[in-house]
Amino acid sequence: MRKIYLFTFMMLLLVHLKGQAQQITLHVERAGTLHGMINASRLPYITDLKLTGELNGTDISFIRTLVKKNLRFLDLSEARIVEGGAIYYSNYRTSNDIIGSYMFYNPDYSPISPCAISKINLPNSVTGIEEGAFKSCTRLTDINIPNSVTSIGPETFKSCTSLTDINIPNSVTSIGERAFSGCTSLTDINIPNSVTSIEWATFYSCTSLTDINIPNSVTSIGGGAFSGCTSLTDINIPNSVTSIERGAFSGCTSLTDINIPNSVTSIGERAFSGCTSLTDINIPDAVKSIEPETFSGCTRLTDINIPNSVTSIGYEAFYNCTRLTDINIPNSVTSIERSTFYSCTGLTSINIPGSVTTIGSNAFYDCTSLTDINIPNSVTSIGEQAFYNCDNLKSVYMNASTPPFIGSQAFHNISKDLTIYIPRGSYTAYWLSYWGNYNLVEYDPTDIQGVTTSAHNGVEKYFSIDGRPLPGPCKGVNIIQDTDGKTRKAWIP
Numbered sequence: 001m002r003k004i005y006l007f008t009f010m011m012l013l014l015v016h017l018k019g020q021a022q023q024i025t026l027h028v029e030r031a032g033t034l035h036g037m038i039n040a041s042r043l044p045y046i047t048d049l050k051l052t053g054e055l056n057g058t059d060i061s062f063i064r065t066l067v068k069k070n071l072r073f074l075d076l077s078e079a080r081i082v083e084g085g086a087i088y089y090s091n092y093r094t095s096n097d098i099i100g101s102y103m104f105y106n107p108d109y110s111p112i113s114p115c116a117i118s119k120i121n122l123p124n125s126v127t128g129i130e131e132g133a134f135k136s137c138t139r140l141t142d143i144n145i146p147n148s149v150t151s152i153g154p155e156t157f158k159s160c161t162s163l164t165d166i167n168i169p170n171s172v173t174s175i176g177e178r179a180f181s182g183c184t185s186l187t188d189i190n191i192p193n194s195v196t197s198i199e200w201a202t203f204y205s206c207t208s209l210t211d212i213n214i215p216n217s218v219t220s221i222g223g224g225a226f227s228g229c230t231s232l233t234d235i236n237i238p239n240s241v242t243s244i245e246r247g248a249f250s251g252c253t254s255l256t257d258i259n260i261p262n263s264v265t266s267i268g269e270r271a272f273s274g275c276t277s278l279t280d281i282n283i284p285d286a287v288k289s290i291e292p293e294t295f296s297g298c299t300r301l302t303d304i305n306i307p308n309s310v311t312s313i314g315y316e317a318f319y320n321c322t323r324l325t326d327i328n329i330p331n332s333v334t335s336i337e338r339s340t341f342y343s344c345t346g347l348t349s350i351n352i353p354g355s356v357t358t359i360g361s362n363a364f365y366d367c368t369s370l371t372d373i374n375i376p377n378s379v380t381s382i383g384e385q386a387f388y389n390c391d392n393l394k395s396v397y398m399n400a401s402t403p404p405f406i407g408s409q410a411f412h413n414i415s416k417d418l419t420i421y422i423p424r425g426s427y428t429a430y431w432l433s434y435w436g437n438y439n440l441v442e443y444d445p446t447d448i449q450g451v452t453t454s455a456h457n458g459v460e461k462y463f464s465i466d467g468r469p470l471p472g473p474c475k476g477v478n479i480i481q482d483t484d485g486k487t488r489k490a491w492i493p
C-alpha cells in the first residue's frame with residue numbers, strides 16, 4: 001500500500017513540475033546582470049531560455065548553473081558574447097564574439113549529474129568556437145552554428161553522444177583535433193569546401209557515422225581521423241589529398257571499398273589496420289613505402305597492387321590477412337621486415353625479387369597454404385622462425401652459392417617432406433652454416449628469367465627446375481613456358 005501511495009505522490013509531483021516548466025525571453029541590458037533578473041525559486045523550472053543583449057563571464061557562469069538543472073533549449077542567436085566579468089569555468093574568461101574553451105563543458109557527465117541542454121542556437125556574431133566548448137554535453141542533439149564562425153576548436157563536441165547531425169557552414173576553415181571524437185550517434189556530416197585538412201582523431205569512434213563527404217579542398221587526412229568508425233561502409237577521397245596519416249581508417253570494420261587517388265604520396269602506419277570488410281585496395285604509384293601494420297588484420301583482403309615506386313614494406317604490414325592468396329613484391333623493395341605476412345594463411349604464391357637482401361623474423365610465420373618458394377641469390381639473411389609453421393611448404397629453392405645467415409627455427413614445424421634445394425657444389429658450405437638441420441638437395445639453378453605465377457594462356461613447354469626440357473608435367477616444381485612466351489613456376493602434386 002505504501003508503494004502505491006509513493007508512486008501516486010511521485011506522479012503528482014511530476015505533473016506539478018511539468019506544469020511549472022517555463023519558457024523565458026530576457027534582454028540583458030548590461031553584461032553581468034543576468035543572475036539578478038531571475039528569481040531563485042524559478043531556476044529549477046526554466047526549460048527554454050532566449051537571451052538578447054550582451055553576456056560576459058558572469059552571465060555564462062550563471063547559465064552553466066541552469067544547464068545543470070532543467071534548461072534544455074538555449075537561444076543566444078540575438079545575444080553577443082563580450083569580454084569581462086567573472087571566470088566562467090576553471091581559469092577561463094570570455095572574449096568578444098568567441099564561444100570560449102569549455103564554456104558549456106559538462107565535467108560531471110555521469111548519469112547522476114547530467115547536462116540537461118539538448119539544443120543551442122549560437123549568437124549570430126560568433127566567429128570562433130574554442131577547445132572543448134561543448135565537450136561531454138551528452139544530451140545535446142541539435143546546435144546551430146552561424147555563418148560567421150571560421151574555426152571549430154579541438155574537442156569542441158567530443159563525447160556529445162546524442163548529437164545526430166550537424167551543419168558546418170562554408171565559413172569554417174579549420175576543424176580541430178578530436179572535434180567530434182566519441183559522437184556515437186552522429187550519422188552523417190558535411191565538411192565544407194573551405195576546410196583544408198581533417199585533423200588527428202577528428203571523427204574517432206563515431207560509431208554511427210555511415211556517410212561523409214570530403215571536399216576537394218582537403219589535402220591531408222590526419223592520424224586516427226576516422227578510426228573506429230565501425231558503420232562507415234565506403235568513402236571517396238578526392239584528388240586533392242596527398243597524405244593519409246597513421247591509423248586514419250583503423251578499425252573501420254564495415255569499410256568495403258575505398259579509392260585512393262594518385263595524388264596520395266604517403267600512407268601512414270596502421271592506416272587501414274583492422275578493416276575486416278575491405279576486399280581490395282589500390283596503392284597509387286607515388287607511394288614510396290607501405291608503413292608498419294598498414295593492412296594488418298584486413299581478414300577479407302584478397303587483392304592488392306603494390307606499385308614499383310614502393311621501396312619498403314614495414315613490419316606486420318599484412319599481418320593476419322588470411323584471404324590474401326598471392327602478392328607481387330616489386331623490384332624496388334630491399335627487405336621483407338619482421339612478421340610482414342604473419343598468419344597469411346591463404347597465401348599460396350609470392351614473388352621475392354632479386355632486390356631483396358633480408359627476410360625478417362616471422363616474415364611468413366603460419367603461412368599454411370604456401371607450398372614452395374624461390375629465394376633469390378641477393379638474400380643474405382633469413383630471420384628466426386621466418387617460415388615457422390608453414391606446414392604445407394615442400395620446396396625451398398636457394399639461388400645463392402654462399403649460404404645466407406639463417407635464424408633459429410626458420411623452417412621448423414613444417415612437413416617432413418620439405419626439401420631445400422641449394423646450388424650444385426654448395427652442400428658443404430650450407431651444411432656447416434646451420435642449414436644442415438634440413439633436407440638439402442643440390443641442383444642447377446635455371447637460367448630461365450622472368451618466372452612468375454601469373455595467369456597463363458595455354459602450356460607450350462615444360463622444364464625442370466634446373467632448365468632441362470620435360471616431356472610433360474612432372475611431380476614437384478615445374479618451369480612452364482606458355483603459348484604467349486611467358487614463363488611461370490608451378491607446383492605439380
